[in-house]
Amino acid sequence: MKLRGLLTLAMTAQAVVTAAALIASYAVSGSAAPYRFGLPQLIALLASGVVAVLLARLCTRTIDAGQAADQARASTAPAQMTQAVIKTALDAFIQTDQTGSVLEWSFQAEALTGWTRQEAVGTDVVDLVVAEPLRAGFRQRMMRLVPELSDTPAGARFEVTLIHRNGDRILTEASSTALRLGERTIVNTFVRDITQKRAAEEQLIQAQKMEAVGQLTGGIAHEFNNMLTVITGTIEILADAVKDNPPLATITKLISEAADRGAALTSSLLSFARKQALQPAEIDVNELIEELTKLLLATFDKKIGIVTRFDGNVWLAYADRGQLSSALLNLAINARDAMLDGGKLTLTTRNVVFGVREALAVGAGYAGDYVEIEIADSGTGIPPPLLARIFDPFFSTKEIGKGTGLGLSMVFGFVKQSGGGIKVASEEGRGTTFTIYLPKAETSTLRPTGYDDRKIVGGQEIILCVEDDRDVRQYVTVQLESLGYKVVPAANATEALDIAAEGTAFDLLFTDIVMAGGMNGRELAEQIVAARPSLRVLFTSGYAYDSLHAQGRATMGAPLLRKPYRKAELARMLRRCLDTAVDSVGDPIPTPYSVQADVERFLRKQASEDDGATRLRK
Numbered sequence: 001m002k003l004r005g006l007l008t009l010a011m012t013a014q015a016v017v018t019a020a021a022l023i024a025s026y027a028v029s030g031s032a033a034p035y036r037f038g039l040p041q042l043i044a045l046l047a048s049g050v051v052a053v054l055l056a057r058l059c060t061r062t063i064d065a066g067q068a069a070d071q072a073r074a075s076t077a078p079a080q081m082t083q084a085v086i087k088t089a090l091d092a093f094i095q096t097d098q099t100g101s102v103l104e105w106s107f108q109a110e111a112l113t114g115w116t117r118q119e120a121v122g123t124d125v126v127d128l129v130v131a132e133p134l135r136a137g138f139r140q141r142m143m144r145l146v147p148e149l150s151d152t153p154a155g156a157r158f159e160v161t162l163i164h165r166n167g168d169r170i171l172t173e174a175s176s177t178a179l180r181l182g183e184r185t186i187v188n189t190f191v192r193d194i195t196q197k198r199a200a201e202e203q204l205i206q207a208q209k210m211e212a213v214g215q216l217t218g219g220i221a222h223e224f225n226n227m228l229t230v231i232t233g234t235i236e237i238l239a240d241a242v243k244d245n246p247p248l249a250t251i252t253k254l255i256s257e258a259a260d261r262g263a264a265l266t267s268s269l270l271s272f273a274r275k276q277a278l279q280p281a282e283i284d285v286n287e288l289i290e291e292l293t294k295l296l297l298a299t300f301d302k303k304i305g306i307v308t309r310f311d312g313n314v315w316l317a318y319a320d321r322g323q324l325s326s327a328l329l330n331l332a333i334n335a336r337d338a339m340l341d342g343g344k345l346t347l348t349t350r351n352v353v354f355g356v357r358e359a360l361a362v363g364a365g366y367a368g369d370y371v372e373i374e375i376a377d378s379g380t381g382i383p384p385p386l387l388a389r390i391f392d393p394f395f396s397t398k399e400i401g402k403g404t405g406l407g408l409s410m411v412f413g414f415v416k417q418s419g420g421g422i423k424v425a426s427e428e429g430r431g432t433t434f435t436i437y438l439p440k441a442e443t444s445t446l447r448p449t450g451y452d453d454r455k456i457v458g459g460q461e462i463i464l465c466v467e468d469d470r471d472v473r474q475y476v477t478v479q480l481e482s483l484g485y486k487v488v489p490a491a492n493a494t495e496a497l498d499i500a501a502e503g504t505a506f507d508l509l510f511t512d513i514v515m516a517g518g519m520n521g522r523e524l525a526e527q528i529v530a531a532r533p534s535l536r537v538l539f540t541s542g543y544a545y546d547s548l549h550a551q552g553r554a555t556m557g558a559p560l561l562r563k564p565y566r567k568a569e570l571a572r573m574l575r576r577c578l579d580t581a582v583d584s585v586g587d588p589i590p591t592p593y594s595v596q597a598d599v600e601r602f603l604r605k606q607a608s609e610d611d612g613a614t615r616l617r618k
C-alpha cells in the first residue's frame with residue numbers, strides 16, 4: 001500500500017513538472033510559433049527528466065529503508081515468540097549443549113528443581129538434578145540419546161526421577177529434541193512433574209484391584225456361609241443324638257470344629273469383601289484399647305514394651321466393637337511378629353477433622369470428623385515393593401502355617417465398610433505405623449438390653465420365618481421348634497405377605513434380607529409392620545452391605561443375626577427381640593422388659609420362700 005502510494009505520488013509529480021516545464025517553454029518562446037518544438041522545449045523536457053531521476057532515487061531509497069525495517073521486525077519476532085512460549089509453558093524448559101552444560105533454565109525449571117537460573121546456567125545438568133548413584137547411567141543414556149535425537153526431528157519422551165534442591169524425589173516425564181547448529185548440538189527438554197499423577201493412578205489401580213478381589217471373595221464366602229449355616233446348625237442335633245456313642249460323638253465334634261474354622265475363615269473373607277454384617281455402636285476407643293493392652297501385656301514377650309498415648313477428649317467412634325477389637329488385635333499381632341528381637345508398640349488415639357482431599361487420601365468415605373487410632377511398631381518394616389500387596393487376601397510373608405494372610409485384608413475391609421479409612425507408613429529396619437480412621441459417632445442409640453449368654457432360653461411365641469434357601473429354612477424351622485416356638489414358614493416375601501393378609505397370628509417376623517424373587521426382607525418387614533406396628537422383627541443375613549449406613553437402612557434399625565449362627569445365638573437374639581418392650585406404634589419403651597421379668601421372678605421366689613417358711617412353721 002505504501003509503495004503504491006509513493007509511486008502514484010511520484011508519477012503525478014513527474015506529470016505536473018513536465019506540463020509546467022512545457023507551458024513555461026512556450027511562454028518563453030512567445031506566441032509567434034506556438035506549436036514548434038525548439039530549444040526551450042528541449043530544456044524543459046531535460047529538466048523534467050532530471051526531476052524524474054531524482055524522484056526515482058528518492059522512491060528507491062524509501063523502499064529500501066522500509067524493507068530493511070520489515071526485515072529487522074521479521075528477524076526479532078520469532079526470538080520474542082520463543083521466549084514467550086518458554087515463559088508461559090506449563091512445563092519446565094531446560095536447554096543444554098551436547099555435553100549437558102545448561103544454556104537455558106526457565107522459571108518453571110526453577111520452581112520444579114529449586115535451583116535458580118543463575119545457579120543452573122553453565123553447570124552440568126546431570127550433576128544438578130540427578131541422584132548421585134544414577135548419574136553415570138544417566139550420562140551414558142544421554143550420550144546415546146544425543147546422536148539419536150539429532151537424527152530424529154520428533155525427539156524422544158521418557159520418564160526420569162529428578163532430585164529437588166531440598167532432596168525430595170520428583171518423578172518427571174521429559175520430552176527432548178536436539179538441534180544441530182553446525183558443529184554444535186543443542187538439546188531442548190520440556191520436563192513435567194508427574195509425581196502426584198502417578199500416585200493417584202496407583203491409588204486408583206489399587207482400589208480397583210481391591211474392589212475386584214473383594215467381589216470375588218464376597219461371592220464365594222456368601223455361598224459357603226449358607227452351607228455352613230446348615231452344618232453348624234444341624235451338627236448340634238446330631239451331637240445330641242449320638243452323645244451316648246463315644247466314637248460317633250468324637251466325629252461330630254471334629255465336624256463341628258471344622259465348621260467353626262470354616263465360619264471364621266468366611267467371616268474374615270466377608271470382612272475383606274466389606275460384606276460382613278456389622279453391628280455398629282458408639283465406642284470409647286480409649287477404653288477398648290485399654291482392655292486390649294491388658295491382654296497384650298499378659299501375652300506378649302516382655303521384650304516388647306507397650307505404650308499408650310490417649311487423647312482424653314477423644315470422640316466416640318461409630319463402628320462394630322467386636323470387629324474393631326479383632327482388627328486392632330490383628331495389627332498388634334503383626335507388630336509383634338515384626339519385633340521378634342523386642343521393640344516398642346505404641347497405641348495412640350486422637351481426633352481428626354478431614355477435608356475432602358485428606359479423606360480421599362486415606363480412602364475414607366467423606367470429609368468430616370474421624371477418630372484416629374495409630375498402631376506403631378519399631379520392627380522390621382515392610383519393603384516398598386511389598387507395601388502395595390499387604391492388604392491382598394492370602395498375602396503373607398510368614399512361614400506356611402504361621403499366617404493366612406487374611407489379617408490385614410480383614411482390617412482393610414472392616415475399616416472401609418465402617419465408612420473409615422486406613423493408611424500405612426513403613427521404613428525398612430525402622431518400623432511400621434498403621435493408622436485407622438473411624439467415623440465419629442453422631443447420635444446416641446438405644447442400646448439393647450443385656451442378656452445372659454450362658455443359658456439357652458426358648459419361648460412359646462409364634463414366629464413367621466421367611467427364608468428362600470430350602471435347606472436353611474428347614475434347619476431354622478427345626479431349631480425354632482426345638483426352642484419351643486411355633487413356626488409359620490414362608491419361602492419368599494410374597495408367600496409371607498399372603499400369610500399375613502390371611503390374618504394368621506404371629507409375634508415375630510424372622511426374615512432373611514437378601515432373597516430371590518423381587519422383594520427383599522426389608523421391604524417385606526416394612527409392609528407387614530405397617531399393618532402390625534408392634535410386631536417384632538429379627539433380620540438375618542450372611543451377605544450384608546457396603547457401609548453401615550446401608551446396613552442401617554436395610555434393617556430399619558432392627559436387630560440382625562449374622563449367618564452362620566449357632567442355636568444359642570439364635571435363641572439369644574429371639575429373646576432379645578421378644579423381650580424388648582414396644583409401645584402400640586412399635587417404638588421401644590426405654591425401660592427394659594427384662595427388669596420387669598426380673599422383678600416378677602424375684603417376687604415369685606419371695607412368695608415361694610414365704611410359702612415354704614409358712615409350711616415349715618406349720
Ligand SMILES: Nc1ncnc2c1ncn2[C@@H]1O[C@H](COP(=O)(O)OP(=O)(O)OP(=O)(O)O)[C@@H](O)[C@H]1O
Nearest residue numbers: 334335338390396397398403404405406407408432
Ligand atoms: N507391622 C508389620 N511389620 C512388618 N510387616 C508387616 C506388618 N504388618 C503386616 N506385615 C506384612 O504384611 C503381611 C500380611 O499381613 P496379614 O496380617 O494380612 O497376614 P499375616 O499376618 O501374614 O497372616 P494372618 O494375619 O492371617 O495370620 C505379613 O505377612 C507381613 O509380611
Ligand SMILES: [Mg+2]
Nearest residue numbers: 330334407408
Ligand atoms: Mg496378621
